[in-house]
Amino acid sequence: MTKKDNNDQASLGGMAELSTIRDILMGKQINDYERQFNEIAERFNKLEEDFRQRMANMEKDHEERMRNMEKETLERFDKLEKLLTSNVTNLENKLLKTSRDDRNRLGKMLAKVSKQLLDE
Numbered sequence: 001m002t003k004k005d006n007n008d009q010a011s012l013g014g015m016a017e018l019s020t021i022r023d024i025l026m027g028k029q030i031n032d033y034e035r036q037f038n039e040i041a042e043r044f045n046k047l048e049e050d051f052r053q054r055m056a057n058m059e060k061d062h063e064e065r066m067r068n069m070e071k072e073t074l075e076r077f078d079k080l081e082k083l084l085t086s087n088v089t090n091l092e093n094k095l096l097k098t099s100r101d102d103r104n105r106l107g108k109m110l111a112k113v114s115k116q117l118l119d120e
Helices: 003-119
Strands: none
Touching: none
């Protein structure tokens, strides 16, 4: 073996010894930290799942509200279109009636004027 290999093995052996010493001195604390970390990770995962579920519910509610608003808007536009069509039809009918009445009055007036002219 080369000197470098011996140094690498020695450092690995030293690391193993340090790890063993650490476990002896701090094993209980490390186990407590790992347990606490796992509990925190579980709570985080639970909160994350709860958040995802709430977001999915909110998106579902939002989509439903948007569909309802779209439906109501289309219904209102349909009603407005029918009302507008009805009003335009009524105005056209009034215009035709007024036009006929005006022609009748104009015809009667012209007949009167021509009769007066003939009488003179």
